[in-house]
Amino acid sequence: MRHRLVFATVFVSVFLFLAGSAGVARCQQPDSSQPAADVSATPATTLPDAPTAAVDQQTPSRGAKPPENDASPTDLNGTVTDENGDLVPGATVVLEGASPADRQTQDANDNGFFNFPGLKAGVPYRLTISAKGFENWVSPPISLTAGQFYGVSDVKLKLAGNVSSVTVYSSTEQIATQQVELEEQQRILGFIPNFYVVYDSKNAVPLTTKLKFQMAYRVAIDPVSLGGAAFLAGIDQAGDSLNYPLGAKGYGERFGATYADGVTDIMFGGAILPSLLHQDPRYFYQGTGTVKSRLRHALSNPFICRGDNGKLQPNYSSLGGDLISSSISNIYYPPSNRGAGLVFGNLLISTGEREVSSVIQEFVLRRLTPSAKNQN
Template identity: 55%
Template sequence: MNLSLQFARTITVAAAMFVPWCAGRAQQFVPSSTLPDAPAPVSLNSSEAKPIDDSSSPATAPKKAGLTGEAANISGTVLDVNGDLVPGATVIVTDPQSGEHREAVANDTAAFVFTDLAPGVPYNLTVKAQGFADWTSGPIVLTPGQYDFLTDVRIKILAESSSVTVYASTEQIAAEQVRLAEQQRVLGIIPNFYVVYDAKNAVPLTTKLKFKLALKVSTDPVTIAGVAGMAAINQAANRPDFAQGAKGYGQRFGVVAADAETDILIGGAILPSLLHQDPRYFYQGTGTTSSRLRHAMFSPFICRGDNGQLQPNYSSLGGDLAASALSNAYYPQSNRGVSLVFGTFAIGTAERMLSGFAQEFILPRFTPGLAKNKKDAH
């Protein structure tokens, strides 16, 4: 048990014992003629604490008992079966003969106390707490002036309360799904982050997650290696019209990186956030081959909105077109113009169609851990 809680409980019990004892001792030394009139008794069942008739109510038994002996007290601490404190439990003391009862709430150290109880009455004590079975004592008969401290108040956890159901928010589920998607790599190497293999249970991404995913893809070492490889291919093909040598390779590396970065950022984060669309490819995996083929081929033109409905893929098409238009700002003068914009746009769209086909029919078998990711994302 925590030592600070044990100390606090000890202090609480000691104070509860000391105060009634002092009050009883003081009454012995004060002449009865100087004692003020006792206040009218309070109804035990009334929430408004209204005075009741002292001559007829059983609730006045403790005061009547004072004529022949001191009133008694009951206190204790509410614990579970493991010995842990249960603060906030409701404790009820009942006189079964009259039906009168009093309630108390266990404090932060799970302690409770009842004072001014009538001697000779067979009281029952009941403890109730959320998630626990009710606990009821046997008859407790007190003698005049007795202070009974109960040590056996231990309540059991309900069987149905032994398991806990955790409800996560949509944002938390989306974050977990993105975390799992960031582990998807073809052959364990090539990033495959923008594919959802469990489309049925996928939730929409927040703006923050859309930018996070775009940044993750664009800064991945394999993506950077791919940019370097494409720049080498362009160097060998002498396109665009930069010089050869290290300077020309650096320029080609720069334009390939800029093309990729603007396409990912605009088409994968900015426009999807503004238009409330999902930039990911949702793997179908079932149905006829023709239906899966149509799903893959139309993926550049049809997307899923954040509302779960199919929509024209303005984000993807707009991202390709915007990235192509921006390339006019850094390509050599001889390569700029309308042909560069729409030529690059057409190539980008064709690449997306080919990518959809590969995602639907080829890449899943080379992407390990998909079954585990589906299970963990739920």
């Protein structure tokens, strides 16, 4: 099932996150095996009257690099809107730094989005954004840290004094294309695909049929999807799951069956049925509200989805994709493992895995997805 692959990658992500946190905690603990310093053996020394803070600032620790010299690039991005929250595509965005060489200019795309990659850490930058019919918007100085993805929020252009309204025309298809391009950059821990989640739910637009198939295809051929299928096949092999033979031949058959499950599920549940039923296959991150409301939102994901008309609907696409994928697996599973029990058993398992994955998505994975941390 597609969600077996998703569930496996989610589990690995959370495990690595928790392991990393535990490692940091261990590194911060004092080493009890080392003898304590004998403070009494060191005579007291009279220090100069100069403030300690000044000494700290002027004398960096040996081997440490100041932020200005850190070679790790940073990104500065944002979305241009007006006071009503409507997107302002085509706005001119000027980035200025400490020297004329730092100056860059670009136009916001059809989604009002701009991005300046590869900036220097520690350099104060300032943005000036202008658009026809609006007053210029100027940011306060922005100083970035190494490797940071900084999202500029509250870029809201005010109407010029002599203008009562401005009509901005933009293609919904172009906006959807730009949003999908951003979503296809979302990777947990920088490498695990996290394409099927919308973090900026308020500004999301419906996907075209072409984009639904594009996203499904990208997930199906992603190396991590192939690796996930290989990992799950190994687990099935170790547990002698399904009545395939052991050895290399059995592992190959398990891998083929697992990968076929994922491909049929993503194509039917993520592209074919959503296109026919005009439903959106993505998870729309809530991120605000009480823990109870967010938990309810995540647990309802297998059963309720957003339609292309923006309204909530029964999630026929996802449930139908799981059911169709389970039915097709009767073609290539061993004869002794086929039947209605396989179909409905896999459907229940996939639904449960989807609920767990949605809860982890709502509460954990945004922090592990670098390109999504600063999305509104």
